[in-house]
Amino acid sequence: MKQFIKNIFLSAFLLSTASCGKNFLTVTPSDVLTDATFFKTEGDAQSALIGAYAQLQDESTFGNVVDAANIEWTMSGDLYEQDQNTPRVQLEMLTLPSNNLYIGQMYTGLYQGVARANVVIGRVGAMEDLDATVKAQIVAQAKFLRAIYYYKLVNYFGGVPLVTEELNASSKLDIPRATADQVWNQVEADLKEAADVLPAVWPNAADLGRATKGAALAYLAKVYLWRKNWDAALTAGEAVVNLNVYDLLPDFRSVFLETNENNKEIVFSTQYSSLSNGIEGNGLDVRSAPRGASSQFIGRGANSNFVPQTNWINAFERDQNGRIKDQRYWGVIIGPGEHHQEMTDFVMPLTFPNGYTKTGYIVTKYWQKASLVGSGINTPIVRYPEVLLNYAEALNEKGRSEDAMKIVNRIRDRAGLEAKPLTLNKDQTLDAIYAERRMEFVWEPAGAFSDLNRRDRFIDFIREHRADFSKIDVDSKPWLKERPILLPIPLGAWNVNKSLVQNPGYPAF
Numbered sequence: 001m002k003q004f005i006k007n008i009f010l011s012a013f014l015l016s017t018a019s020c021g022k023n024f025l026t027v028t029p030s031d032v033l034t035d036a037t038f039f040k041t042e043g044d045a046q047s048a049l050i051g052a053y054a055q056l057q058d059e060s061t062f063g064n065v066v067d068a069a070n071i072e073w074t075m076s077g078d079l080y081e082q083d084q085n086t087p088r089v090q091l092e093m094l095t096l097p098s099n100n101l102y103i104g105q106m107y108t109g110l111y112q113g114v115a116r117a118n119v120v121i122g123r124v125g126a127m128e129d130l131d132a133t134v135k136a137q138i139v140a141q142a143k144f145l146r147a148i149y150y151y152k153l154v155n156y157f158g159g160v161p162l163v164t165e166e167l168n169a170s171s172k173l174d175i176p177r178a179t180a181d182q183v184w185n186q187v188e189a190d191l192k193e194a195a196d197v198l199p200a201v202w203p204n205a206a207d208l209g210r211a212t213k214g215a216a217l218a219y220l221a222k223v224y225l226w227r228k229n230w231d232a233a234l235t236a237g238e239a240v241v242n243l244n245v246y247d248l249l250p251d252f253r254s255v256f257l258e259t260n261e262n263n264k265e266i267v268f269s270t271q272y273s274s275l276s277n278g279i280e281g282n283g284l285d286v287r288s289a290p291r292g293a294s295s296q297f298i299g300r301g302a303n304s305n306f307v308p309q310t311n312w313i314n315a316f317e318r319d320q321n322g323r324i325k326d327q328r329y330w331g332v333i334i335g336p337g338e339h340h341q342e343m344t345d346f347v348m349p350l351t352f353p354n355g356y357t358k359t360g361y362i363v364t365k366y367w368q369k370a371s372l373v374g375s376g377i378n379t380p381i382v383r384y385p386e387v388l389l390n391y392a393e394a395l396n397e398k399g400r401s402e403d404a405m406k407i408v409n410r411i412r413d414r415a416g417l418e419a420k421p422l423t424l425n426k427d428q429t430l431d432a433i434y435a436e437r438r439m440e441f442v443w444e445p446a447g448a449f450s451d452l453n454r455r456d457r458f459i460d461f462i463r464e465h466r467a468d469f470s471k472i473d474v475d476s477k478p479w480l481k482e483r484p485i486l487l488p489i490p491l492g493a494w495n496v497n498k499s500l501v502q503n504p505g506y507p508a509f
Contacts, residue, residue: 042134045124049138052116052145053210056270056381060109063270063282064366064379064443066102067152069306071487072448076458077466078312079443080359082291082304094472096479096488098506104490107157110149114163117146122166140197144211147190148219148381154183155226155450156487158503162186174499177489184227191220200243208262209378214240215268218382221390226454230397237391240267246384248414252331253341256365258377267382274376281374284366290348290356297346299370306443308333308361311465315439317417327416328439332365342368363443379444385411385436386446392433401429411436430455453484479505 038044059065073079074092081088087101096103120142124135146164153160162178164186195216202210217240224233240246247264249255255265262269273280289302313335316324324330331341340346341364348362366377388411392404402422408429409419420432434457441447452458459480463469474480479488486503494500494509502508 039123039127040129042130045120045127045130045135045138048116048120048124049141052113052120052142053271055109055113055116055149056145057272057280057282058109058112059282060102060105061113061149061152062379062381062445064284064445065287066106066109068379068443068445069287070102071106071156072445072450073443074306076448076452077462077468078309078438078448079306079363080309082307082355082358094474094477094480096477096506098488098491098494098502098509100488100490103487104492107153107490107493110153111163113149114146114153115167117142117149118164118166121146121164136197137199140194141211143190144194144198144216144219147187147194147216150183150187150190151219151223154180154187155454157489158484158486159183160489161497161500174497176499177501184223188220188223191216191223195220200245209269209271211268212245214243214245215382217243218267218387218390221387221394222382225390225393230394233390233394234398237387237394240387241391246387248384248388248410250414252328252414255383256332256368256377256380258368258375261378265384266378266380267384267387269378269380269382271378272374272376274371274373278371278373278375281371281376282366282379283374284377284379285368285371285375288363288365288367290352290362292353292356293346295370297340297343297370298367299372304355304357304362306363307357307359308363308442310359310361311467312438312442313359313361315465325416326439327414332363332442333361334364335361340364343370365443381445383441383444383446385440389433389437389440393430396426396429396433399426401426404429405432408432408436411440415439456483458485477505479503481505 039048056062061067069079070081070088070091074081074088075094081092089095090097090100091102121139124130124138124142127135150160159177159180160183161175162183163175167173194211195213198211198213198216200213202208202212217236221233221236221240224230224236245264246267249263249265254260255263272282285298286301287303287305289298290304291302293302313329313333316326316329319325334340334348336348336350338348348360349356352360366375366379368377388407392407395401395407396404401424405420405422405424412419424432434451437447437451449458452461459474462472466472479485482503482505488506489500489502491509494502500509
């Protein structure tokens with residue numbers, strides 16, 4: 001897949017053709033890739049598909065920055081945003097204005113992904129001379145990608161404009177919002193169609209990282225949990241397990257290492273590469289490492305944008321001497337006096353300026369070495385532990401709490417923790433599932449705001465765990481009284497589509 005992602009030069013073509021602007025396909029490209037000459041060969045089709053995959057790399061979509069850090073883990077209060085710039089503080093304090101920079105970037109980036117996927121589905125689907133099996137697999141991948149872009153949109157915004165065909169200069173661009181159910185139905189349909197076609201494993205090493213049957217089924221289970229369709233969630237989760245493709249790795253740290261990418265625990269991830277001078281890389285190492293660290297440990301600078309809050313550190317289970325037992329901590333966190341997992345010469349000082357890390361802790365999940373170019377570390381989108389915990393949640397809802405707790409204990413065993421009783425009741429089992437989500441997925445899309453929000457646990461969680469809860473002033477923010485809590489439709493989106501109406505609780509446009 002590194003080779004697959006590296007060959008992304010034609011994604012610029014998709015950027016020009018897969019947009020919703022009024023100049024869509026009206027400007028003739030200066031090179032040979034025109035509308036008349038493209039989509040003729042399998043190479044053209046694969047290049048277009050790469051463009052749809054490429055949108056995953058954007059920090060605003062699936063780069064684990066805007067979603068996983070700015071929104072998921074900062075809003076739940078377990079990550080602290082060191083920069084404290086205005087748009088980040090707005091998210092941290094749940095102020096959520098419609099002109100928030102990061103919310104707007106995410107909305108736009110996700111629709112760019114939808115647009116690119118629509119181009120592939122429509123254009124490749126219409127190619128007459130393309131091998132039928134190849135065509136089906138390309139279209140299935142594009143439907144998977146469209147589904148996960150829309151999954152994130154409906155997850156955060158509720159009903160949004162539902163666009164399933166390529167737009168052009170004559171298209172009506174003032175598109176009203178569909179209902180949330182209509183969007184969920186489309187996501188479900190795309191994932192089912194993708195799961196029916198995609199292979200469980202791609203046979204060629206160069207294709208590692210492409211969407212698979214397991215990835216589509218894993219997302220289906222997430223859809224069903226949102227829709228409280230416990231039977232379907234159970235079936236989808238069981239189907240992923242029964243593929244016998246995935247497993248927990250014995251060592252938690254090894255899951256995230258660049259030298260061990262696309263391992264058996266990764267169901268789907270955003271692919272990056274430090275090759276080609278880091279053009280296809282990311283800046284997560286820079287965002288992770290402490291500001292002020294020596295260049296021998298980071299190479300091109302460090303920002304320590306997101307650091308663990310002490311309330312999350314304090315939630316780790318400890319032995320009788322007060323030492324953290326949970327191997328997940330030792331796998332991806334370092335604190336005062338502790339050395340980096342790979343660069344053992346780097347030791348966190350016992351005292352430090354706030355710019356280094358306000359809380360004393362650093363996440364090292366995406367910071368593994370010094371680099372002068374963009375990092376090639378992949379970012380997890382779905383890991384097998386999430387599949388298992390989603391499966392456990394569905395089991396619990398179907399009255400099988402003992403089976404659910406066996407799965408929870410499997411996660412805990414890998415973390416080096418004692419098993420919890422199998423006799424917990426339904427509510428206690430759900431609490432146990434959520435406790436493992438919280439400790440397992442720091443700075444990943446799972447485990448924080450969205451998971452809490454879909455079960456109406458978010459406000460209770462931050463009331464219990466955020467030390468600054470009183471400052472948030474929940475009662476003065478009507479959008480926090482809605483269920484589920486939704487982000488505002490961005491003002492920038494309304495400026496180009498006056499058919500949009502704002503979500504409940506927010507000031508109207």
